[in-house]
Amino acid sequence: MRSFPDDLAQAQRDWTTTYRRLAERPGHTDLRRRLYRLSVQLFFHPHWQQRRPGPAAWQELRALSRPGAATSERRPR
Numbered sequence: 001m002r003s004f005p006d007d008l009a010q011a012q013r014d015w016t017t018t019y020r021r022l023a024e025r026p027g028h029t030d031l032r033r034r035l036y037r038l039s040v041q042l043f044f045h046p047h048w049q050q051r052r053p054g055p056a057a058w059q060e061l062r063a064l065s066r067p068g069a070a071t072s073e074r075r076p077r
Contacts (some may be wrong), residue, residue, distance in 0.1 A: 002060050004047065009064045011041045016065035 004012075015038040024032040043063075053061075 002057060002066065004061055005045075008042070008045050008047050008061070010060050013040055013065040014038055015042060016062070034036070 015035065018031055018038060020033045022028060022035060025031065
């Protein structure tokens with residue numbers, strides 16, 4: 001599993017939480033705006049500056065935000 005910066009992993013967790021809240025309460029502009037801002041933060045994070053992420057990298061990052069995921073456990077590449 002890849003190693004991700006803490007702020008990138010936190011942004012993904014926030015994105016997942018916001019997405020779920022928006023699914024429960026559709027139409028809330030504040031949640032849509034927050035989701036948009038978090039999406040931009042994730043996509044343009046400096047971690048991806050050297051090389052754009054592929055599908056596997058996104059999948060691993062999303063796995064960190066799932067309930068029960070060991071967020072403090074980070075393995076080197």
